[in-house]
Amino acid sequence: MTDYMVTGLVKKRGEMAGEIANFHDKLGRLVKELEHVDATLRIIAPDMEVESIRPKMFRPPEDWSKRGEMSRMVLSILRQAKEPLTSREIAAQLILERGMAMDNKLLRLMTKRVSVALRDKRDKGLAVSTEGNGFHLLWEIKR
Numbered sequence: 001m002t003d004y005m006v007t008g009l010v011k012k013r014g015e016m017a018g019e020i021a022n023f024h025d026k027l028g029r030l031v032k033e034l035e036h037v038d039a040t041l042r043i044i045a046p047d048m049e050v051e052s053i054r055p056k057m058f059r060p061p062e063d064w065s066k067r068g069e070m071s072r073m074v075l076s077i078l079r080q081a082k083e084p085l086t087s088r089e090i091a092a093q094l095i096l097e098r099g100m101a102m103d104n105k106l107l108r109l110m111t112k113r114v115s116v117a118l119r120d121k122r123d124k125g126l127a128v129s130t131e132g133n134g135f136h137l138l139w140e141i142k143r
Helices: 003-044 069-080 087-097 104-123
Strands: 127-131 137-141
Touching (some): 069 087, 069 104, 069 137, 087 104, 087 137, 104 127
């Protein structure tokens, strides 16, 4: 085997072992905090069976994207556009393409996420921004 492969695997193993150690530490802290909450509940409400309280499962919001999906969709929208678009226009198109219910809160959130993706693509030389009317930037694919 070549040295760079061994070096890479050693580095990867170290990162993974460190991450596991961090999770173990966090799990230990959470268990202690849960024990304190249970003890407090037993003092305040002695008749309550704390074991009967079901855990609340974490569910990511439906507007979360998979890794890289946001950037791909933003670039796709820009490629199909006949003229430069604002990040808000791109966000609105993205919401429509994903079949999500349009509301102002979601539009603001997606506009922020689109803006971050666009700045990243501009830094990588894939997109170009120009000043539009007011404080808005107009975005297009770099040609």
